[in-house]
Amino acid sequence: xxxxxxxxxxxxxxxxxxxEWAFAMIFDHYHEPVYxxxxxxxxxxSDAEDLTQLVFVKVLxxxxxxxxxxxxxxxxxxxxxxxxxxxxxRTRHDHTELESxxxxxxxxxxxxxxxxxxxxxxxxxxxLEKLTDEQREAVELRFFAGLSAREAAEAMGKQEGTVRGLQxxxxxxxxRELGIEDGQVAAGTEFRAPRRVGVTxxx
Amino acid sequence: xxASTAGEFEIERRLDAFARARLSPLPGSKARTxxxxxxxxxxxxxxxxxxxAVASVVGRMPATTHRSPFIRRGGGLLLAxxxxxxxxxxxxxxxxxxxxLYPTRIWFETFALPSNPSDRANAEIDRLSARLTEITDAAxxxxxxxxxxxxxxxxxxADEAFAGAGDDSAxxxxxxxxxxxxxxxxxGVAANxxxxxxxAIERNITRAIDHNDATIERSRSHPAAPGAGSNPNPxxxxxxxxxxxxxxxxxxxTKEPSVAATPHPTQPAHAAxxxxxxxxxxxxxxxxxxxxxxxxxxKPTP
Numbered sequence: 001x002x003x004x005x006x007x008x009x010x011x012x013x014x015x016x017x018x019x020e021w022a023f024a025m026i027f028d029h030y031h032e033p034v035y036x037x038x039x040x041x042x043x044x045x046s047d048a049e050d051l052t053q054l055v056f057v058k059v060l061x062x063x064x065x066x067x068x069x070x071x072x073x074x075x076x077x078x079x080x081x082x083x084x085x086x087x088x089x090r091t092r093h094d095h096t097e098l099e100s101x102x103x104x105x106x107x108x109x110x111x112x113x114x115x116x117x118x119x120x121x122x123x124x125x126x127x128l129e130k131l132t133d134e135q136r137e138a139v140e141l142r143f144f145a146g147l148s149a150r151e152a153a154e155a156m157g158k159q160e161g162t163v164r165g166l167q168x169x170x171x172x173x174x175x176r177e178l179g180i181e182d183g184q185v186a187a188g189t190e191f192r193a194p195r196r197v198g199v200t201x202x203x
Numbered sequence: 204x205x206a207s208t209a210g211e212f213e214i215e216r217r218l219d220a221f222a223r224a225r226l227s228p229l230p231g232s233k234a235r236t237x238x239x240x241x242x243x244x245x246x247x248x249x250x251x252x253x254x255x256a257v258a259s260v261v262g263r264m265p266a267t268t269h270r271s272p273f274i275r276r277g278g279g280l281l282l283a284x285x286x287x288x289x290x291x292x293x294x295x296x297x298x299x300x301x302x303x304l305y306p307t308r309i310w311f312e313t314f315a316l317p318s319n320p321s322d323r324a325n326a327e328i329d330r331l332s333a334r335l336t337e338i339t340d341a342a343x344x345x346x347x348x349x350x351x352x353x354x355x356x357x358x359x360x361a362d363e364a365f366a367g368a369g370d371d372s373a374x375x376x377x378x379x380x381x382x383x384x385x386x387x388x389x390x391g392v393a394a395n396x397x398x399x400x401x402x403a404i405e406r407n408i409t410r411a412i413d414h415n416d417a418t419i420e421r422s423r424s425h426p427a428a429p430g431a432g433s434n435p436n437p438x439x440x441x442x443x444x445x446x447x448x449x450x451x452x453x454x455x456x457t458k459e460p461s462v463a464a465t466p467h468p469t470q471p472a473h474a475a476x477x478x479x480x481x482x483x484x485x486x487x488x489x490x491x492x493x494x495x496x497x498x499x500x501x502k503p504t505p
Contacts, residue, residue: 018248020241027240031233036226049232054314056240057307060247091318117224124221143218144226171214180213 003029008073016063023063027056030074033145034081040140041085051088055081074147075154082137082155127177135170138163239307246303300337300356301349309356313363320367324374327364328381331357335385338411342392342404350404354411361415365422379419386415 003011008029014022034055039048058080066076128136134156141152142163149167153160174180298304312330317323334357341349361382368374393408 018251020244020248023244023248024237024241027237031236032228035228035232036222039226039228040222045229045232049228049236050310052228052232053236053239054311056236057243060240060244088314091314091316117220120217121221121224124217125225128221139218143215144222171211174214174218175210178214178217180210 005072009068012063012066012068012073016066023060026059030077031056033074033147034077037078037081037140037145038085040144042088047088051084055084058084071154072148072151075151078141078145078147078151078155079157123178124174127174130177131170131173135166135173138166139170139174142167242303243307299349300334300341300353301346301351305352305356309359320369320371320374323367324364324377327360327367328378330360331364331381331385334360335388338408339388339392342396342408345396345404347403347407351407354407358411358414361418365418368422375422379422382415382419386412389415 003025008026011022011025015026031052035048035052038051038055039045042048042051055077059077062080066073128139131139137156138152141147141155142149147155149160149163153163156163158166298308316326334353337353338350338357341353361378364378365375368378389408389412393405393412396404396408
């Protein structure tokens with residue numbers, strides 16, 4: 001399900017006036033992106049789940065104070081999520097351990113394929129760890145949570161151009177780390193955009 | 204999405220695969236979170252609707268009266284203040300023991316706990332004392348549901364506190380002393396419950412006392428690392444090989460801690476700060492049972 005920015009703003013307006021259904025729609029739309037963003041920072045899935053819940057409760061509390069005024073709702077929501085993660089990490093001294101997060105096995109893959117996939121995922125995790133904090137955050141917001149550059153900029157409290165720059169440098173660093181040349185595309189994959197979990201489509 | 208070259212596409216593909224494989228919610232996670240969040244939403248929106256209804260009544264009042272603007276304004280202010288107090292009172296009542304927001308309040312408390320193990324243990328003892336007050340007040344009223352909710356929260360916090368103390372014998376002893384005192388208080392509460400709810404409340408309190416006894420016993424019989432509470436080398440791990448070999452640092456398990464523990468309820472152990480690299484405490488208590496610690500409420504496992 002994809003919802004455009006205007007639809008999100010309508011839902012937000014309805015939720016602000018006490019429409020439970022509208023808030024449920026907002027939850028359904030943002031749950032996975034928020035969870036992914038949090039899970040990329042928090043080691044334990046159970047903690048990521050609790051923190052995701054906390055973020056939505058905070059959204060509920062802060063919704064009356066939200067004013068659009070050109071600020072995309074996704075960016076505003078992820079700013080709350082980002083602050084919640086920062087608070088959590090600060091109080092728990094829980095650092096990101098990307099390698100240790102749970103991997104969901106693909107049911108349709110054989111043992112060899114699973115081993116190859118795991119190797120590839122481990123390589124991505126290791127490459128992500130070598131990025132700077134800001135570069136990694138840009139990747140997390142843009143690719144894992146599916147935010148637009150504008151939303152990611154709002155969430156990070158930076159200019160849109162800065163976020164684009166961080167993303168550009170992060171991709172370059174990941175390509176170097178993973179040894180990916182321009183001509184190299186994994187066998188059996190066609191050149192199409194991956195599924196996006198986020199909202200907007202400004203790229 | 205963003206890719207303009209095959210290399211960039213490949214990076215996106217790998218990041219997407221990584222997110223799907225390792226960052227996606229566990230099955231059932233969304234449903235659990237949704238249920239809890241929407242429960243909160245219903246409460247918040249319900250309160251908003253009540254406020255709006257009252258405001259509309261207030262808005263109609265001046266048209267039918269001939270009071271001066273000053274009096275109308277004063278009346279409006281009084282009504283607004285009354286409404287605010289009513290809403291605040293409603294929210295507070297909802298977060299009281301047994302109220303719908305009570306588990307959320309307890310859960311939020313865990314997020315405010317300090318990270319330093321010693322400070323955290325003190326904060327957990329404060330939380331346990333607060334629950335004890337709630338249990339006492341609810342028992343006096345004969346409010347069975349509130350007693351049950353507060354006891355459940357008490358047991359969870361106790362488990363969490365001991366898990367957070369880990370192998371630090373000073374912290375464990377401090378917690379055990381607090382629980383020992385609480386057992387005495389709980390026994391007193393159980394003996395003075397109003398007749399109409401005596402049986403159920405007594406049963407719950409007895410279960411909590413058993414849980415406390417078992418927790419104290421378990422913590423004392425668990426081989427604590429010698430000197431873990433005053434580790435001169437903060438970076439070093441406790442030596443598992445020496446666990447339980449030093450009888451001086453491992454308090455003897457007592458079968459009846461309720462009486463024995465009362466003479467020294469508070470331990471001046473704040474100075475013995477544990478190592479800063481002690482294991483971080485467990486995460487916030489969760490209603491789910493698949494990811495959390497083993498459920499022990501009412502089922503002591505000595």
